[in-house]
Amino acid sequence: MTPRSGERLTPDQVRSIALPPARFGHRGYDEEHVLAFCALVERELVTLLNEKASLWEEVERLRRRIIDTGDASGVRPEDAHVQAVRILSNAQQMADRYVADAQQYSRQITAEARRHRDEVLAEAKTHADRVLDEAHSRASRAAEGAAAEPGPAANGEWRDRTAELAYLRTFSEVYRTHLRAYLETLLNNVEDWEQSEKSSLAAARAELPFPFPSVAPSAGQATPPAPAAGPPPSPYASPPSYTSPPSYSSPSPARLP
Amino acid sequence: MHGDAVPLFFYSDLFLRHPETRELFPVSMAAQRDRLVHALARVVSEAGHLDAITGYLQDLGREHRKFGAIDGHYPAVGASLLATLAHFNGAAWTPELAADWQAAYGRVAQVMTEAAAEDAGNRPAWWEATVVAHELRRFDIATFRVAITEPMLYLPGQSVSVEAPERPRIWRFYSMANAPRDDLTMDFHIRMIDGGALSIVLTRGLAVGSRLRIGAPVGTLTYRPEPGRDVLLVAGSTGLAPLKAIAEQISLLPDPPRVHLFFGARTADGLYDLAGLEKMAAGCPWLTVVPAVSHEPGFPGERGLLHEVLARSGNWREHDVYASGPTPMVEATVNQLTALGVPQGRIHVEDFGWSEP
Numbered sequence: 001m002t003p004r005s006g007e008r009l010t011p012d013q014v015r016s017i018a019l020p021p022a023r024f025g026h027r028g029y030d031e032e033h034v035l036a037f038c039a040l041v042e043r044e045l046v047t048l049l050n051e052k053a054s055l056w057e058e059v060e061r062l063r064r065r066i067i068d069t070g071d072a073s074g075v076r077p078e079d080a081h082v083q084a085v086r087i088l089s090n091a092q093q094m095a096d097r098y099v100a101d102a103q104q105y106s107r108q109i110t111a112e113a114r115r116h117r118d119e120v121l122a123e124a125k126t127h128a129d130r131v132l133d134e135a136h137s138r139a140s141r142a143a144e145g146a147a148a149e150p151g152p153a154a155n156g157e158w159r160d161r162t163a164e165l166a167y168l169r170t171f172s173e174v175y176r177t178h179l180r181a182y183l184e185t186l187l188n189n190v191e192d193w194e195q196s197e198k199s200s201l202a203a204a205r206a207e208l209p210f211p212f213p214s215v216a217p218s219a220g221q222a223t224p225p226a227p228a229a230g231p232p233p234s235p236y237a238s239p240p241s242y243t244s245p246p247s248y249s250s251p252s253p254a255r256l257p
Numbered sequence: 258m259h260g261d262a263v264p265l266f267f268y269s270d271l272f273l274r275h276p277e278t279r280e281l282f283p284v285s286m287a288a289q290r291d292r293l294v295h296a297l298a299r300v301v302s303e304a305g306h307l308d309a310i311t312g313y314l315q316d317l318g319r320e321h322r323k324f325g326a327i328d329g330h331y332p333a334v335g336a337s338l339l340a341t342l343a344h345f346n347g348a349a350w351t352p353e354l355a356a357d358w359q360a361a362y363g364r365v366a367q368v369m370t371e372a373a374a375e376d377a378g379n380r381p382a383w384w385e386a387t388v389v390a391h392e393l394r395r396f397d398i399a400t401f402r403v404a405i406t407e408p409m410l411y412l413p414g415q416s417v418s419v420e421a422p423e424r425p426r427i428w429r430f431y432s433m434a435n436a437p438r439d440d441l442t443m444d445f446h447i448r449m450i451d452g453g454a455l456s457i458v459l460t461r462g463l464a465v466g467s468r469l470r471i472g473a474p475v476g477t478l479t480y481r482p483e484p485g486r487d488v489l490l491v492a493g494s495t496g497l498a499p500l501k502a503i504a505e506q507i508s509l510l511p512d513p514p515r516v517h518l519f520f521g522a523r524t525a526d527g528l529y530d531l532a533g534l535e536k537m538a539a540g541c542p543w544l545t546v547v548p549a550v551s552h553e554p555g556f557p558g559e560r561g562l563l564h565e566v567l568a569r570s571g572n573w574r575e576h577d578v579y580a581s582g583p584t585p586m587v588e589a590t591v592n593q594l595t596a597l598g599v600p601q602g603r604i605h606v607e608d609f610g611w612s613e614p
Binding site: 045046049050053060081082084085086088089092093095096099100103104106107108110111114117 | 260261262265266268269270272273284285286287344345347396397449451452454457
């Protein structure tokens with residue numbers, strides 16, 4: 001329904017947009033879909049405005065060429081510069097889109113993983129409770145059975161010990177069986193996970209149209225200018241006064257975590 | 258009305274004329290273009306009386322030091338700004354208009370460079386920091402300690418912007434979780450934001466020895482002792498960091514007031530620093546730590562959202578209140594305390610700008 005990024009938005013799509021209703025307990029449309037659609041419309045408008053601006057320039061350029069009846073060959077230097085600006089702008093927008101898509105992808109994956117983790121934890125807790133209950137009830141039955149059997153001596157303490165032994169033996173056996181099954185499932189999950197990560201990484205690499213040479217920080221860029229030669233920084237002798245504000249002002253409280 | 262096309266043209270023009278300026282910016286320029294448009298709109302709307310925005314421009318000039326901006330960049334930016342305006346105004350662009358803009362930009366650049374130069378006399382453009390300890394407390398929450406080489410004067414409760422070499426030119430603000438120390442180490446508490454560019458590096462990508470850059474301290478969530486007034490600290494998730502720093506500052510006072518620190522999270526594993534706080538409280542008879550959890554029915558302590566727990570836990574009308582954490586938590590806390598009769602002037606907040614999933 002929602003066009004994928006990169007595809008063009010058509011008037012038809014806007015007319016026939018069908019947004020799913022929000023989750024139970026919320027009014028209106030599903031927020032995520034509405035936001036995604038708005039982002040798409042916004043991107044389309046930006047593209048259109050840029051195209052409009054460049055077409056307008058093209059018209060101007062051609063008009064000037066007609067008026068300048070003289071030299072119609074050769075590109076004038078300012079035209080070349082504007083063209084270069086346009087090429088760089090397009091490349092920048094492409095890079096922006098890749099970064100935004102990657103960020104969006106990472107947001108979805110993380111949110112999904114978080115949800116999955118909560119589910120797994122809840123399920124594990126329920127499972128553990130169930131296993132404990134089952135082990136306890138089976139062991140209790142075993143203990144009762146052992147206590148009821150006629151022993152070599154009608155000694156009460158002997159009977160209690162036999163019952164306790166039967167209880168513990170059954171309890172640990174049930175528990176061990178469940179634990180083994182659980183660990184095996186877990187191990188299989190981890191292997192599946194490893195496998196799917198390998199294949200998705202390979203796929204993601206294959207999808208990149210060209211390498212991004214500028215993403216990796218070059219050593220020169222990441223290294224700060226060497227500190228000026230001179231005496232070492234003075235020891236931190238005077239802590240700031242807590243009762244009076246510092247001499248420098250405290251600007252923008254805006255926080256962008 | 259050219260929308261994004263104007264800043265797009267401006268930056269492309271700047272990078273083509275002065276390629277060396279490109280590396281002052283992040284890979285993605287989308288957010289940067291928005292910022293430029295906002296800053297320009299603010300300057301243009303006040304162009305008649307520059308005095309009104311002098312403070313803003315000075316902040317901007319100081320802030321640009323950590324981005325690596327130098328005096329020589331200012332004329333280059335001015336030239337590209339004028340070229341952009343000429344391009345989009347077409348025939349309407351006259352030499353007189355150009356001269357007016359040139360003069361206005363010159364004044365703006367002067368205020369910014371002067372503020373930057375004055376700042377350069379007082380402190381470095383940024384601090385180089387080395388990670389000396391890093392601990393993943395939950396899969397998405399980490400605490401780490403860095404050591405810096407030059408002293409930094411800051412007040413407990415303030416924050417600094419942080420940049421990692423893995424994400425060049427992406428700066429994000431984080432609060433120090435300790436009062437200034439003689440050994441020049443600082444603690445940070447980081448929560449991974451889904452899709453966040455830097456937070457994922459700081460939670461899961463750091464190790465002892467990793468290098469970071471740290472900008473100058475900012476922020477107004479700072480503590481001023483008021484005689485006879487007790488203190489209420491309300492922390493949601495990693496909003497604890499600045500309040501822990503304030504608690505540490507109070508512990509250094511000769512006669513500390515009574516302090517209640519409420520520390521809230523959705524589940525018990527979100528109370529990532531409770532052990533540290535309880536250890537601190539054990540040595541400080543004036544400090545009471547109250548953990549609260551909202552989404553875990555089996556939790557043995559206080560259950561509910563922080564503002565609900567506050568409402569049933571005492572009378573805060575004579576307290577100085579400091580609250581910090583996710584946006585909805587900070588808003589609910591302020592509303593609740595105001596409704597309970599705490600004067601607005603005594604409530605100090607830091608909004609971390611995200612909501613906890």
